[in-house]
Amino acid sequence: NAGVTQTPKFQVLKTGQSMTLQCAQDMNHNSMYWYRQDPGMGLRLIYYSASEGTTDKGEVPNGYNVSRLNKREFSLRLESAAPSQTSVYFCASSDRSGYGYTFGSGTRLTVV
């Protein structure tokens, strides 16, 4: 019973490099989310996908793109990484009602 799986767990990028964070859930949830967590800022929603085939911007979408590949997978892409994107990134999923919110264990990203 894996729940929400994120890869990689750690990553160091140079400014300007690109990368994709992967997220997969095995709970048959319709909705998936990407958050970033920074000290003193709590969780901030980057993008979400209410259902397969749809994506919407959250609170802090600039510098990111997402793809809902299928019902299980939701990826987050940084096209040109900046030091301000150094953060811990969490993927989450939920059922259609918004209950059963389940988080992955996070990706710690450092941009130098």
Place this chain on the structure above:
Amino acid sequence: GDSVTQMEGPVTLSEEAFLTINCTYTATGYPSLFWYVQYPGEGLQLLLKATKADDKGSNKGFEATYRKETTSFHLEKGSVQVSDSAVYFCALRGTSGGSYIPTFGRGTSLIVHP
């Protein structure tokens, strides 16, 4: 819009002390309220929830009561352990505007010393 305000941390306690972490909210209608816990190096996990006024959520010795008259959902535990050291997030799921995305507070760090 909906918002959640938590007491700032860190909260530092000795083992077996009584814990209260304050949480107040602003929302229209009748939101559902949640507490999540984040242990070091991990994602958030649901700790407890309450879906209507006067409901009490409880889990692992933690309790919180949904108080609509004071718009509060304070987290309490009678006797904390070192293993309770973590960051605690209060959250609400609103009922207006069709939004099902939770609104999270900024988190309160709890440090329990032996």
